[in-house]
Amino acid sequence: MRYLFLIFLLISIDGYSQDEQKFYVDELLERIQYLNNPNSNDTLCIFEIERAKKDIENGRVVFTQPIGFLFGDIRYESELRKLCKEYGLTFDFDLISDVIYEGQTQGCYGDFMDKVIIEKYGIGFKEDLHEKADSLFLFRTQSENILVRYWDCDERPRLPKELERNGDYLTTIKVNNLNIVEDKTEYGGWPFFDIGFIIEKDSTISDFYISNFVPHLEENKKFRDYLFKIAVKELKTNYSRWIPGKIKGIPVKTDNNVRIFFAKE
Structure with a gap:
């Protein structure tokens, strides 16, 4: 059974190209940089940053997954929740509306949490945990024949x-x-x-x-x-x-x- 799991883990290695990985990292760092000095009129982002800080002060660091209309649902949610718990993290969805308001930035709560997670575990931690959770899910489809x-x-x-x-x-x-x-x-x-x-x-x-x-x-x-x-x-x-x-x-x-x-x- 252990050997079978290792096979599935190898199968799930990230297939993104170097350029795609660089784009993801650059975009993430740009969003996190904005948190240091958000526009004074961006009240939504400022509120979400304060909410994130309050949760962290209360010992709640959240591994967020953006979700909205037709995106964000993940097949390995159960596995990811368990992995997050092992690292002292709380998994939760970060709702992104399809209604855009000019000058207001969504996702700042999740970005601030990402900043804290990166500082502690490194920039590739979240992607690695996603991959590991998906590998565990695939393993269960074979070992437990889940639907x-x-x-x-x-x-x-x-x-x-x-x-x-x-x-x-x-x-x-x-x-x-x-x-x-x-x-x-x-x-x-x-x-x-x-x-x-x-x-x-x-x-x-x-x-x-x-x-x-x-x-x-x-x-x-x-x-x-x-x-x-x-x-x-x-x-x-x-x-x-x-x-x-x-x-x-x-x-x-x-x-x-x-x-x-x-x-x-």
Whole structure:
């Protein structure tokens, strides 16, 4: 088991180029430098700096992860929290709004915490801990066979005939024994499901569930359960084999999702 972990640790070595690493370091140092003399009108940044100082005075040094709309979520959060604790750090997300106010700088709380962490552990410490946490997560996908959400995979699950995942849409099923109705308004259409299921590392599928059902019209709601049965049958019959998602080239047990539409034949 120890040997297996060392293999995963080596696989996860940082693949960034020298230029990319230099850009990251230069940008980080520029942000930290701003903390020493923020613009007097930058009240948001000044407030966040004071908040960070107060937390540090109370013995709380925070390993921050910026997060916002469609960015910042990490698959190895649990592992990273545990690693931070080993170093006497608290892990927390630093919310970054997609609304920008002129002259106001977001992220100063996290930048100030980064400054303190760099002074104690060095400039590459956070990136190293991210990599180690991701390696631990990958190790668990094999040793514990944990389930990985498809969007957390480096390579998303796909059908055998696909070279790569083309999207969540899978198929449209035509039915003639149900009076489903098309919503012909601008943003309407035929009813559809987002259906989740598990892909095992041997490419078999199981445990189907509804993650979303959009009937579009009230009269289509009553067909939900019946349409779901039809969709599952379609998956088992015509899409029964899937290439599981991969992390760093290694197949993992994957929680997949596809979109299936229905239309009147």
